[in-house]
Amino acid sequence: MKYLQERLTPLLKGWVEKGPAGCACTIVRNGELMYQESFGYLDLEKKTKLQPDTIYRIYSMTKVVTCVAALMLYERGLFLLNDPLEDYLPEFKNPMVYRYNEFGVRSTSPATASIRIKDLFTMSSGLTYGGDSTETERLTRIVMENAAKTMDIRALSKALATNPLAFDPGTHWKYGTSHDVLAALIEVLSGETFGEFLSKEIFEPLGMTDTSFHISEDKRERLCKMYDRTEDGVLTPNINMDVPYQPGCNYESGGGGLLSTVGDYSRFAQALARGGELDGVQILSRKTVQLMATNHLGPQQIKDYNWPQQKGYGYGLGVRVMTDPADGGINGSLGEFGWAGLAGSWVLIDPKEQLTVVYMQQMLPSLEPYIHPRMRAVIYGSIE
Incomplete structure (x- = not known):
């Protein structure tokens, strides 16, 4: 060089x-x-x-660490990428989606498919960050405003699951809270807090x-x-x-x-x-x-x-x-x-x-x- x-x-x-x-x-x-x-x-x-x-x-460089941690559990056979998320995080069963007609009128109806675990990795889940562009973003902003003060990552996942998604899972790409939910999945599968898992499996060994x-x-x-x-x-x-x-x-x-x-x-x-x-x-x-x-x-x-x-x-x-x-x-x-x-x-x-x-x-x-x-x-x- x-x-x-x-x-x-x-x-x-x-x-x-x-x-x-x-x-x-x-x-x-x-x-x-x-x-x-x-x-x-x-x-x-x-x-x-x-x-x-x-x-x-x-x-957001944390996201790379989170995805590596989740893939370590994938390599142990604890989930498959195409598995429905609701099989592991039941709060995501029967997700709803906000839809807008040609006049911009909003309605809510069931998602055409479950969120797959892969959709969390690839930001195609329908989850967003907080913002003002859509109703999903507005509701997410309300959840995230006090998340750090009042929630752990498992509670955040449950709160996010109450909001309708921005689109049907797997149909679009939107940067958002997908990897926070992936951290909650890691906690459920590992039986440890997210931080404990990262320390034991990645930080200390490296x-x-x-x-x-x-x-x-x-x-x-x-x-x-x-x-x-x-x-x-x-x-x-x-x-x-x-x-x-x-x-x-x-x-x-x-x-x-x-x-x-x-x-x-x-x-x-x-x-x-x-x-x-x-x-x-x-x-x-x-x-x-x-x-x-x-x-x-x-x-x-x-x-x-x-x-x-x-x-x-x-x-x-x-x-x-x-x-x-x-x-x-x-x-x-x-x-x-x-x-x-x-x-x-x-x-x-x-x-x-x-x-x-x-x-x-x-x-x-x-x-x-x-x-x-x-x-x-x-x-x-x-x-x-």
């Missing part, structure tokens, strides 16, 4: 000058550390610099010592501060979203709840790039990782999955999957997969090149459509 240092370092430094207060990036190829740098500040006001052990809110749902007192000073960015680049601290991370909170979101470090998440990513194994620890089989990193969306769902930064990608079991480099203008590999987090964190996993990239920052909005594709272009442009 001949030009990596001279091309990537100025790019990251430039972002810190006009974007996030700080950012960090670790790149590993063929088991060798190729790049490990951090720039800027953990705390801009105190001028505390980022460190290798700085802890970040990884938000040596991910700083990855968790809550921040302990002895690690609090290592937690990177979150910032809101105005359009002209002014950063102000954001402390409004940290309720779930406090000790004593029972909320363990499978969709976005984890804290981690660049080093910890890099170990997780390397295991997936190597076919599910790292340093003698096998978390998934090679064949199951391949299934995870295969596009599972049909033509209509691909149309729904139209985020600009995902052009050239399909969607697998909880991850973007590169399917068309020409369409996306991407100099990477077919089958590269990964995901990103709300505040700008990002993982790239490329089994063909044995390449993993983990990038961290803490800023809203994250500028993801600008930052991540440029990093990818530079990194692949440095491969000899």
Whole structure:
């Protein structure tokens, strides 16, 4: 990776000058550390610099961990992907769907099919995030507003199941709370809390010592501060979203709840790039990782999955999957997969090149459509 240092370092430094207060990036190829740098500040006001052990809110990069955990149970024969969800979470029996006629008049009627467990992985369940575009989004917003303060993940699943779905399961793609419900499924199948299962089956075996749902007192000073960015680049601290991370909170979101470090998440990513194994620890089989990193969306769902930064990608079991480099203008590999987090964190996993990239920052909005594709272009442009 001949030009990596001279091309990537100025790019990251430039972002810190006009974007996030700080950012960090670790790149590993063929088991060798190729790049490990951090720039800027953990705390801009105190001028505390980022460190290798700085802890970040990884938000939706949690989804990749959740899907791996669920696939571990799949490999043990505890469910099949096409099983009806209601066989395991009975609250989802007989789901209802909101429908709109040509005049926009809303009605409710039974879903044409059960939610399959696969629909949770692929965001085709009809569950949404909170918002204002549809009645499902509005009701979901009401549920989610107090979820972190009052619910555990099993209670959240039951609350979400009372809302009619946005569409018939399996017919569309919509980003939403599907992976939170998948976490509830993991609890039911494993007999453990979601956090306990992740710690025992993934974090401890892989040596991910700083990855968790809550921040302990002895690690609090290592937690990177979150910032809101105005359009002209002014950063102000954001402390409004940290309720779930406090000790004593029972909320363990499978969709976005984890804290981690660049080093910890890099170990997780390397295991997936190597076919599910790292340093003698096998978390998934090679064949199951391949299934995870295969596009599972049909033509209509691909149309729904139209985020600009995902052009050239399909969607697998909880991850973007590169399917068309020409369409996306991407100099990477077919089958590269990964995901990103709300505040700008990002993982790239490329089994063909044995390449993993983990990038961290803490800023809203994250500028993801600008930052991540440029990093990818530079990194692949440095491969000899």
